[in-house]
Amino acid sequence: MTTDQQPHALATGPLDVRLLALEPGPEERTFGDAPVTYALVALRHEGRLLLVLERERGTWELPGGGIDPGETPRVAAARELREEAGQVIAPEALRFVGFSKTAFADRPVAYGAVFAAETTAVRPFTPNEEIAAIHWWSGEPEIPGGLLQTVDTYLAERARSTPPA
Known part of the structure; x- marks a missing residue:
């Protein structure tokens, strides 16, 4: 597919990530x-x-990741949040927002389940093999240490404006 045939992206980000829907x-x-x-x-x-600052990609992005076999997206979201950032939210406390359809430079198009939550209790973070740091972002255009994954910040803003189901 040539560039002029690619679907319009709602948002684009570093590493040729495109949010299609x-x-x-x-x-x-x-x-x-x-x-x-x-x-x-x-x-x-x-x-x-x-x-979270993902070590391999060098990008600040939303916590999340792959869904394990037999796992629901909701359970995967809570697990990934705990594993990547040390923050604990019960799966049932997550608010489902929708599915992101994302095109990646090095992988086929995929869908991801997007969830949102608020917390009053921030837990300490310990860097791990995958995540170098966490940051509570207030909207600044750059964060030292990595590139801001603007596809993820776009999704987070949409999550904020999506009413509960």
């Missing part, structure tokens, strides 16, 4: 053109958004 639920929805392979969490505390 934010699709509504239900959470159990499936898609004929690509699988739901990942889950993301837009977690806020006192109005600030949690971002």
Whole structure:
């Protein structure tokens, strides 16, 4: 597909990531053109958004990752939040926002389940093999240490404006 044939992106980001759509639920929805392979969490505390610095990509992004076999996207989202950022939110406390349809430079198009939550209790973070740091983002255009994944910040803003189901 040439550049002029690519679908219009809602948002673009570093590493040639393109958000093609934010699709509504239900959470159990499936898609004929690509699988739901990942889950993301837009977690806020006192109005600030949690971002993680992913070591390999060098980008500040929403906590999240792959859905394990037999795992629901909601459970995967809570697990990834805990593993990547040390923050604990019960799966049932997450608010389902929708499905992001994302094009990546080095992988096929995939869907991700997007969830949102608020927390009053921030837990300490310990860097790990995958995540170098966390940052409670207040909207600054740059964060030292990595590139800001603007596709994720776009999704987080949409999550903020999406009413509960």
